[in-house]
Each structure stands twice: as structure tokens, then as C-alpha cells.
Amino acid sequence: MKFKRSMLGIPYVVFLVIFVLLPLAVVFVFAFTDGSGRFTFQNFLGFFRSSRTIATLVYSLFVALVTTVICLLIAYPTAMALARSGFRRKNILLLMAIVPMWINFTLRVTALKEVLDAIEGNLAYHPFLNTIIGQVYDFLPFMILPLFNVLDEMDVSLIEAGRDLGADRRSLFFSVILPLSKPGIMSGITMVFLPAMTNYVVLDMLYNSTYIMGSLIGSYFNAYDWHNGSMISAILLLIIVLFSMLEKKGAAR
Amino acid sequence: MKRLIALFIAATLALAGCGATDETAPVSDDVITLRIANSEEYIDEGGWYADETIELADGQKIRGVDSLVSDYEKWYQEKYGKRVRVLYSTYGTNEDLYNQMTLGNSFDLVCPSEYMIMKLMREKKLEPLSREFYDTDHRYNYYAKGISPYIYRRMEALTEGSEPLTDYAAGYMWGTLGTVYNPAVVSDEDASSYGIYLNRKYRKRITIKDSVRDTYFAGLAIEKEKELAAADPDYATILNDTSQTTVDKVQDIITDMRENAYSMETDTAKQDLVTRKADASLQWSGDGVFSMDQAEEDGLDLCYAVPEEGSNLWFDGWVMLKNGINGDKDKKQAAEAFINYISKPDSVVRNMYYIGYTSAITGGDDDTVFEYLEYTYGSDDDDAVDYDVSYLFDDRPGSHVLRTDRAQLKRQLYAQYPTEDVLARCAVMKCFSDEANRRISQMWTNVRCYRFPWER
Numbered sequence: 116m117k118f119k120r121s122m123l124g125i126p127y128v129v130f131l132v133i134f135v136l137l138p139l140a141v142v143f144v145f146a147f148t149d150g151s152g153r154f155t156f157q158n159f160l161g162f163f164r165s166s167r168t169i170a171t172l173v174y175s176l177f178v179a180l181v182t183t184v185i186c187l188l189i190a191y192p193t194a195m196a197l198a199r200s201g202f203r204r205k206n207i208l209l210l211m212a213i214v215p216m217w218i219n220f221t222l223r224v225t226a227l228k229e230v231l232d233a234i235e236g237n238l239a240y241h242p243f244l245n246t247i248i249g250q251v252y253d254f255l256p257f258m259i260l261p262l263f264n265v266l267d268e269m270d271v272s273l274i275e276a277g278r279d280l281g282a283d284r285r286s287l288f289f290s291v292i293l294p295l296s297k298p299g300i301m302s303g304i305t306m307v308f309l310p311a312m313t314n315y316v317v318l319d320m321l322y323n324s325t326y327i328m329g330s331l332i333g334s335y336f337n338a339y340d341w342h343n344g345s346m347i348s349a350i351l352l353l354i355i356v357l358f359s360m361l362e363k364k365g366a367a368r
Numbered sequence: 369m370k371r372l373i374a375l376f377i378a379a380t381l382a383l384a385g386c387g388a389t390d391e392t393a394p395v396s397d398d399v400i401t402l403r404i405a406n407s408e409e410y411i412d413e414g415g416w417y418a419d420e421t422i423e424l425a426d427g428q429k430i431r432g433v434d435s436l437v438s439d440y441e442k443w444y445q446e447k448y449g450k451r452v453r454v455l456y457s458t459y460g461t462n463e464d465l466y467n468q469m470t471l472g473n474s475f476d477l478v479c480p481s482e483y484m485i486m487k488l489m490r491e492k493k494l495e496p497l498s499r500e501f502y503d504t505d506h507r508y509n510y511y512a513k514g515i516s517p518y519i520y521r522r523m524e525a526l527t528e529g530s531e532p533l534t535d536y537a538a539g540y541m542w543g544t545l546g547t548v549y550n551p552a553v554v555s556d557e558d559a560s561s562y563g564i565y566l567n568r569k570y571r572k573r574i575t576i577k578d579s580v581r582d583t584y585f586a587g588l589a590i591e592k593e594k595e596l597a598a599a600d601p602d603y604a605t606i607l608n609d610t611s612q613t614t615v616d617k618v619q620d621i622i623t624d625m626r627e628n629a630y631s632m633e634t635d636t637a638k639q640d641l642v643t644r645k646a647d648a649s650l651q652w653s654g655d656g657v658f659s660m661d662q663a664e665e666d667g668l669d670l671c672y673a674v675p676e677e678g679s680n681l682w683f684d685g686w687v688m689l690k691n692g693i694n695g696d697k698d699k700k701q702a703a704e705a706f707i708n709y710i711s712k713p714d715s716v717v718r719n720m721y722y723i724g725y726t727s728a729i730t731g732g733d734d735d736t737v738f739e740y741l742e743y744t745y746g747s748d749d750d751d752a753v754d755y756d757v758s759y760l761f762d763d764r765p766g767s768h769v770l771r772t773d774r775a776q777l778k779r780q781l782y783a784q785y786p787t788e789d790v791l792a793r794c795a796v797m798k799c800f801s802d803e804a805n806r807r808i809s810q811m812w813t814n815v816r817c818y819r820f821p822w823e824r
Contacts (some may be wrong), residue, residue: 152528166820168813170819170823174818229643232645236644237645239629239631259796321579322631322632322633323817324578324631325731325816325817325818326816326817331813334809334816335582338463338812340809
């Protein structure tokens with residue numbers, strides 16, 4: 116057997132088939148069958164007919180949207196400040212933004228719960244606020260990192276050129292820096308928006324017991340309803356595909 | 369480069385080999401492999417400190433050094449002269465276990481709750497217990513000799529088809545559903561009714577369970593309040609009502625309960641009670657005992673109440689699976705021996721100490737379990753009171769009366785060993801039909817999902 120470079124890909128292909136393609140196939144088989152194993156669209160029709168499930172989808176999208184926007188608003192200035200600071204300090208500052216990610220997630224949210232409790236008195240009165248705070252806290256590093264990478268590698272001469280050509284700080288930011296950092300914004304959004312739609316653990320731990328898409332999957336599986344559970348998973352997958360197509364279009368423009 | 373590929377292949381083979389050892393390691397004929405699955409932290413795993421040793425009045429010293437599972441392996445070899453190897457695994461919930469089994473994991477012996485046992489019986493997945501298992505003359509039949517006659521009768525009364533549960537299941541732990549509360553804030557009267565979960569006085573200061581069956585039960589008891597208050601109600605029928613009209617009414621009640629609650633939780637109530645975020649919470653008696661123990665360490669006294677309306681008597685039991693045992697007599701014998709070993713009075717004490725739940729085993733002629741009760745809750749104080757648990761231990765009235773602190777009448781002892789009148793108003797919540805399950809899970813989705821403002 117002669118070695119070809121493409122052979123190096125074998126381990127990944129094996130991994131892909133076993134852990135990605137096969138489970139996906141199982142999900143789709145269940146999503147399109149009923150209890151007796153017959154092909155059906157009923158699961159999907161049921162989803163779009165019930166105002167409860169549609170409301171859950173809308174609510175999840177809304178939670179994810181608010182989380183993403185707030186993350187972006189906090190992360191952009193942070194990443195900018197990090198990228199612009201002197202070389203030595205930069206890595207330490209970046210580290211400080213990343214370090215929370217090293218701590219166990221459950222532990223972090225439990226700690227956050229105590230902090231919020233001390234501030235708010237009773238968490239139960241502000242479920243939505245807590246959800247957003249928890250989600251932002253959890254996902255912020257995923258927004259900072261890609262933004263930092265883009266801003267850090269940005270060619271300074273382009274900014275200087277803009278300044279030489281008479282741009283004030285405002286137009287310098289909006290016509291030079293922001294467009295150049297678009298890839299970072301895009302990957303940041305992908306890394307925050309989609310997980311935020313399904314990450315129900317934070318919600319459960321901070322006591323907003325309103326279901327989002329992720330919790331809906333769990334609840335169906337707990338009721339032995341694999342078909343509807345898989346259907347929700349398939350819908351989420353569809354949203355992800357749509358989203359990445361939009362993103363590609365946006366990036367191409 | 370060839371070497372690289374060879375290395376890769378070798379690695380793959382090695383990995384495949386590793387995976388295989390768990391399932392099909394070369395086992396010689398005289399080793400029986402027993403695959404046991406149980407809930408997490410639901411058996412003594414040993415590792416007790418020396419000062420945790422339980423010294424009973426008769427001089428018996430009990431301490432979990434190794435896990436009960438490995439002790440069983442040693443015991444089996446000693447008593448039966450055959451080697452047994454236990455492959456022990458754990459699962460989160462009954463539903464997880466069921467899903468694992470559906471996905472093709474096979475086990476020989478598992479420990480689900482009563483409703484799951486009934487579901488498995490209905491699906492003909494269980495291997496019946498052998499006749500010898502109930503033979504009280506056999507030396508090592510600790511289960512048959514030690515099972516609480518009262519609990520046995522309650523299990524026997526549960527039937528699936530025409531078969532009683534006792535044909536398939538050996539009781540393990542049991543308990544009630546009740547309210548753990550902080551007596552400094554919540555009055556005993558408020559705590560003794562499910563009404564507390566709708567009481568605005570405790571708005572956002574109580575927790576309910578994030579579990580359909582448990583919370584449905586509480587909602588159902590509120591809905592059926594009047595029927596339950598009538599003279600001599602039929603608890604078993606009323607508390608198993610899953611008709612559409614009832615489910616609809618319960619949905620409104622649970623929606624209100626949720627609005628009034630601090631949280632719907634699975635295991636944070638304990639923490640929230642101790643940190644005073646919550647004043648009362650719906651809990652299983654065993655978790656209640658644990659909460660009270662923990663709170664005591666933090667200097668907070670909590671109490672436990674079983675609502676007057678009625679409550680849920682639940683139990684977990686060991687059952688053998690037909691496709692796991694697969695007609696293998698030796699395996700079945702080893703599985704039944706495992707049940708017997710963990711029903712040995714000293715194993716029972718170890719488990720109760722470790723888990724905090726109440727064992728279905730009271731020991732029969734052996735006094736170890738009762739002595740453990742005296743060791744834990746007994747008191748010589750002048751104001752100590754009598755606490756009668758005879759009905760659980762044997763059928764002779766007044767045979768097992770404990771002297772205990774007055775406070776224990778509302779605390780751990782009451783949670784762990786409730787009085788007979790409490791259990792008289794408890795019903796077992798059966799396995800619902802598929803249709804009822806769908807209704808209830810739809811109800812749950814309706815409660816938990818977001819509502820558009822115009823739909824409220």
C-alpha cells in the first residue's frame with residue numbers, strides 16, 4: 116500500500132461517520148417516523164400547529180438574540196481595548212477574559228447564582244433578566260476571542276491610511292475597522308447565537324423554568340417520545356443550516 | 369510512512385481491544401458475570417472513616433470499608449464456591465434506564481421505581497423471581513426473612529395484568545412525598561397541606577419538583593382536595609386519576625404553583641433551604657432526611673410533613689431482565705443472591721446510613737435494623753416519647769416501640785419511618801397508560817412552554 120496524503124484524513128473520517136453522520140441518520144429516521152415505524156410528516160406538522168411549540172421557538176430565538184446582542188456590545192469594546200493595549204499586557208488581559216472558562220461551568224453558574232441572589236434578594240422575581248445575565252456570562256468569552264483575533268491581526272497601516280485621508284474617529288471606526296472585523300463578528304455570532312438557543316442548563320440553574328428548544332428535546336425524551344424529540348433536534352439543525360447559509364452570503368458580500 | 373499506518377492500525381486495534389474487555393473479556397466458565405444497573409449513589413460505596421463506625425447495642429460494629437458490590441463478590445465466592453464478577457453501572461432516572469435498555473444495553477439486574485417495574489412487566493421484559501427466593505427456610509434468603517410484612521403487602525396489592533409486583537420485584541428502598549420546611553417561618557399547619565404550594569404568603573419562597581409525575585401528584589391532590597377530605601376515601605383510585613378533565617384542571621393548578629414557586633428543581637432544594645432562599649420544598653422523604661441532616665450541620669432545624677390530603681408511597685425494587693438472564697440458571701441464582709446479600713441486616717444498615725432512604729427490609733427475627741433505629745434516634749431523656757413502628761417490623765402490636773426525642777416526631781425519624789396512619793393515606797402512583805402519559809406530558813409542555821402575551 117502506498118501512502119497518500121489523503122490517508123491522514125482517515126481517523127477523522129472514521130470519527131465523522133461514527134459520531135456525526137450515524138447519530139444524525141438516527142435522528143432523522145426518528146423524526147420522520149411514528150410509533151409503529153411508518154414514515155410520517157406528522158411530527159413536523161404537529162410542531163408548527165401547536166402554539167406552545169411555536170412560542171417556544173420564538174422565545175428561544177429571542178433569548179438567543181438578546182444574549183448575542185449584549186455579548187457583542189460588551190465584547191467588541193473589550194476586544195478592541197485588548198488588541199490596542201501594549202504587547203506585554205495584552206496576553207495577560209486576554210487571559211483574564213479566558214480564565215473563567217477554565218473553571219467548571221456548573222460551579223461558575225452556582226457562584227453567579229449566589230451573587231445575583233445577594234443583589235436581587237430573590238432570584239425568582241427576575242427570571243428573564245437572570246437568564247440573560249447567565250447566558251451572557253457563559254458565552255462572553257466565545258465572542259471576545261474571535262473578535263480579538265481579527266482586531267489584533269488587523270493591518271494598522273489601513274487605519275493609519277484612513278486617518279491620513281482625513282477620517283475622523285467615528286468614520287474611521289464605521290468605514291474601516293468595523294467592516295474589516297466582520298469575519299470575527301460573524302464567527303462570534305455563530306458561536307453564541309446557536310448554543311444560546313439550546314443551552315437550558317443555565318436556565319434551569321438560575322430558575323427560569325420556561326422551556327427553550329433544548330429543554331423541549333429533553334422533555335420529549337423523558338416521556339419516551341423519541342420521535343418528537345428527534346423532530347425538534349432536526350428543526351434546530353435546519354435553523355443552524357439556514358443560519359450558516361445566511362452567514363456565508365453575508366461574508367461573501 | 370508505512371510504519372505510521374501500521375501504528376495507526378495497531379492503535380485502532382488496541383483501542384478496540386480496550387473497549388471489548390468490559391463486555392466480553394475471556395471469562396472462564398466458572399465465573400458468572402452479573403450486569404447490574406442502579407441509580408447514582410444508591411448503594412453503599414464504602415470508604416467510611418473509622419469514627420463513622422456504627423456500634424449497636426448488641427455490640428455489633430458496622431462500617432462500610434469496601435463497596436457493598438465488591439463485598440458481595442467475596443461473600444458469594446465464600447458461600448457458594450463460585451466466582452462472580454459484577455459489572456456495575458449507574459443511570460440518572462427511570463426514563464434514562466428505560467432509554468438505555470431500548471438502545472440495546474442489556475443488564476441482568478436493575479433497580480427501577482414501582483411504575484417502571486409495572487411498565488416493564490406490561491412489556492413482558494422481566495424474569496420472575498424463583499420460588500426458592502421466597503423460601504424462608506433457606507439460610508441465605510435474607511430478603512424473604514427480612515422484608516417488612518407491611519411493605520410486602522403493599523407491593524403485593526399492586527398488580528399488572530393479574531400478576532402481583534412481588535412475583536418480579538424485590539423491594540429495596542421506599543418513602544413518601546412530603547414537604548420539608550423551615551419551622552421558624554412556616555407553621556406546621558400550613559406545611560401539612562398541599563395548599564402551601566399555592567399559598568401567597570410564601571410567594572417565591574417554595575420549591576416544587578421539576579418532574580412531571582411528582583408535581584402532577586401534588587397538583588392532583590389539590591384538585592381532589594374535597595374527595596380526599598371525605599370519610600374513608602379511595603386513595604388509590606383518586607390519586608391515580610388521569611382523565612382528560614382532571615389533567616386539564618391540574619394543568620391550571622400547576623401553572624399557579626409554578627407562578628408561586630421560587631423554582632422547579634431536581635436537586636437544589638436542599639441547598640436553597642439551607643441558604644434560606646426557600647422556606648419549604650416538595651421532596652421525597654429520603655432527600656428530606658438528607659436535607660435535614662445537612663441543615664442541622666449548618667445550625668438550621670428543618671422539619672418534614674406528609675400532607676394531610678394524602679401522599680405518594682413509592683418504592684424502588686430489584687428486578688431481573690429476561691433478555692439479560694437469558695435462561696442462565698447460574699446467573700439468575702447469582703442475581704437473587706445479590707438481592708439477598710444487600711438484604712442482609714448489616715448491609716441494610718450500611719445502605720441506610722449511606723443513602724439516607726428507608727429500606728424495605730426490617731430484618732424479621734434479626735433485631736439489627738431496629739437497633740440501628742435506636743442507635744440513630746433513641747433517647748433516654750425524661751421528655752422522650754414513645755414512637756410505634758411495630759406495623760412495619762412485624763404484625764404484633766407494640767413489639768417495636770422506640771423512645772425518642774419529641775422533636776423527632778416532625779423530623780428525620782418521621783420522614784424515614786412514618787407512623788401507620790401516614791401510610792394509610794398514601795397511594796402508590798401506578799404506571800399510566802400510553803395515552804395518559806401523552807396527556808400528562810402534553811400538560812407539562814403546556815405548563816413549561818412560553819406563552820405569547822395575547823394567549824394569557
